[in-house]
Amino acid sequence: MHIYMNGRILKESEWSVSLLDHGFLYGAACFETFRTYDGHPFLFEDHWERLKRSLNALQVEWSMTKDECLDALQLLLAQEVEQDRYIRLTVTAGEEGIGLSGRPYQAPNVIMYSKALDKNAPVRKKGHFLRTRRNTPEGDFRMKAHHYINNILARQEVKDTQTEGLFLSQGGHVAEGILSNLFWVKERVVYTPDCCTGALDGITRQFVLRLCDVLGIKAEIGCYTPEHALSASEAFVTNSVQGIVPLIGMGDNEMVVEDSTITQQLQKAYQEYTHHLMGRNEIGL
Amino acid sequence: MHIYMNGRILKESEWSVSLLDHGFLYGAACFETFRTYDGHPFLFEDHWERLKRSLNALQVEWSMTKDECLDALQLLLAQEVEQDRYIRLTVTAGEEGIGLSGRPYQAPNVIMYSKALDKNAPVRKKGHFLRTRRNTPEGDFRMKAHHYINNILARQEVKDTQTEGLFLSQGGHVAEGILSNLFWVKERVVYTPDCCTGALDGITRQFVLRLCDVLGIKAEIGCYTPEHALSASEAFVTNSVQGIVPLIGMGDNEMVVEDSTITQQLQKAYQEYTHHLMGRNEIGL
Numbered sequence: 250m251h252i253y254m255n256g257r258i259l260k261e262s263e264w265s266v267s268l269l270d271h272g273f274l275y276g277a278a279c280f281e282t283f284r285t286y287d288g289h290p291f292l293f294e295d296h297w298e299r300l301k302r303s304l305n306a307l308q309v310e311w312s313m314t315k316d317e318c319l320d321a322l323q324l325l326l327a328q329e330v331e332q333d334r335y336i337r338l339t340v341t342a343g344e345e346g347i348g349l350s351g352r353p354y355q356a357p358n359v360i361m362y363s364k365a366l367d368k369n370a371p372v373r374k375k376g377h378f379l380r381t382r383r384n385t386p387e388g389d390f391r392m393k394a395h396h397y398i399n400n401i402l403a404r405q406e407v408k409d410t411q412t413e414g415l416f417l418s419q420g421g422h423v424a425e426g427i428l429s430n431l432f433w434v435k436e437r438v439v440y441t442p443d444c445c446t447g448a449l450d451g452i453t454r455q456f457v458l459r460l461c462d463v464l465g466i467k468a469e470i471g472c473y474t475p476e477h478a479l480s481a482s483e484a485f486v487t488n489s490v491q492g493i494v495p496l497i498g499m500g501d502n503e504m505v506v507e508d509s510t511i512t513q514q515l516q517k518a519y520q521e522y523t524h525h526l527m528g529r530n531e532i533g534l
Numbered sequence: 535m536h537i538y539m540n541g542r543i544l545k546e547s548e549w550s551v552s553l554l555d556h557g558f559l560y561g562a563a564c565f566e567t568f569r570t571y572d573g574h575p576f577l578f579e580d581h582w583e584r585l586k587r588s589l590n591a592l593q594v595e596w597s598m599t600k601d602e603c604l605d606a607l608q609l610l611l612a613q614e615v616e617q618d619r620y621i622r623l624t625v626t627a628g629e630e631g632i633g634l635s636g637r638p639y640q641a642p643n644v645i646m647y648s649k650a651l652d653k654n655a656p657v658r659k660k661g662h663f664l665r666t667r668r669n670t671p672e673g674d675f676r677m678k679a680h681h682y683i684n685n686i687l688a689r690q691e692v693k694d695t696q697t698e699g700l701f702l703s704q705g706g707h708v709a710e711g712i713l714s715n716l717f718w719v720k721e722r723v724v725y726t727p728d729c730c731t732g733a734l735d736g737i738t739r740q741f742v743l744r745l746c747d748v749l750g751i752k753a754e755i756g757c758y759t760p761e762h763a764l765s766a767s768e769a770f771v772t773n774s775v776q777g778i779v780p781l782i783g784m785g786d787n788e789m790v791v792e793d794s795t796i797t798q799q800l801q802k803a804y805q806e807y808t809h810h811l812m813g814r815n816e817i818g819l
Binding site for chain 1: 535537539549550551552553554556557558559560561562563591592593620622631632633634635636637645647649652666667669670671672673677679680681682683684685686687689690691692693704712713
């Protein structure tokens with residue numbers, strides 16, 4: 250692993266952040282996780298836009314440009330032989346001392362981690378509905394922020410790496426996976442939960458919905474009961490590191506996947522873009 | 535300010551935590567804020583118990599005893615001339631690297647901050663109902679954890695230090711203040727929201743309820759509409775640093791406090807215990 254922070258690569262002895270950074274004291278930090286494919290940061294623009302939106306909502310004033318950020322990534326990738334990497338870009342609220350002032354944050358810390366990919370990541374999974382419910386977002390929308398206790402508690406419920414825990418919302422609707430978004434297919438229509446369930450608006454989620462448009466696959470976003478998902482013929486989860494991961498079943502064998510036509514079609518289309526696409530808006534309708 | 539960490543007082547150049555601590559990466563850290571009065575850590579046992587309960591729920595294995603923790607506090611107070619301090623005791627999940635394993639956390643970091651009290655803290659406040667709603671807890675109960683974005687967004691709504699922002703729950707019931715619990719009085723009955731609203735079960739909240747019992751004041755815990763609170767004759771907010779802070783009104787002048795009999799009775803009783811009480815269970819019924 251290598252870590253970039255505020256303009257340079259850190260020595261391992263420097264891998265630390267201030268005990269007074271609000272990213273530590275209060276979880277006031279946002280981040281993006283993405284993959285490089287042979288050095289290309291897949292969908293970087295979409296990650297960038299989401300990060301900026303979250304930081305704006307949190308009133309963190311971050312002046313670094315997209316190009317400066319890509320330069321930082323190059324600096325980081327120059328440390329690595331392997332150019333297929335797991336990258337985490339974190340922007341904290343910065344050092345402010347103890348207490349909440351309500352004023353904008355003006356001195357964020359920028360950290361970028363480069364980690365080896367997990368070679369043993371499962372290529373298919375089972376879905377398990379969790380007892381832990383998805384909590385509601387901190388503000389008007391779910392930020393990808395340093396607020397993962399809900400996910401940690403869920404992960405402690407499902408330790409098996411071959412199983413993806415699936416959250417229901419407070420209201421009992423299907424929300425998302427612990428570290429993924431969930432999709433299922435019924436009669437050639439792709440379904441995914443609305444973000445009002447508390448689900449994160451995943452970058453891969455958005456890209457898969459764009460692919461559906463491009464491929465002429467009907468997609469619906471809504472509030473669905475577990476029963477709706479359990480009567481599907483295909484299902485998959487998505488995130489930026491693993492891409493599209495098919496589910497082989499959901500629940501306690503209540504649903505077994507019978508088909509993989511649309512999942513495979515989406516996986517194939519996805520793979521065509523990983524080495525050059527910067528943002529989903531580049532692919533036309 | 536002085537900071538203790540893992541057995542010793544840090545030099546200012548050492549005020550940092552690992553970039554791989556899950557307390558930073560994922561907000562997996564719990565804390566308590568309390569006051570010392572002439573060196574006495576008021577209600578320390580109650581804070582200790584709540585911290586242990588939260589760390590257990592998060593599967594953080596913390597072996598430090600209560601006495602070891604009090605010794606750490608003594609080490610910290612020995613650095614200070616002023617013995618009336620704001621103390622924050624933080625226990626993080628520890629350094630685990632990127633990713634959620636679901637395994638218990640076995641190497642927590644223990645940090646204790648000692649900060650000067652705010653001499654300008656208001657002795658009374660106005661209550662303002664926030665647009666930002668209290669989000670739901672991460673698990674079965676609200677932990678005091680590094681998850682403060684909901685509170686930060688609320689604080690950005692109400693920058694005036696003389697005003698306490700008051701959260702409603704997702705369901706529209708009165709929940710709590712941004713950094714406090716809320717109480718009001720109607721016809722000599724004290725009311726405070728149930729924690730099912732998303733409110734933190736504050737140590738001072740618990741202590742005030744105990745004082746009500748001891749003083750023979752009727753107290754009710756429940757789910758209340760803002761209208762219920764707005765028709766009160768007295769109101770106050772509580773936290774461990776400021777104690778009991780009377781409100782002079784709530785809403786946009788919709789409620790003006792007419793009386794302070796019970797608030798003053800509780801404030802007087804509270805002050806009698808600050809210099810020696812370790813836990814609320816020491817005062818009998």
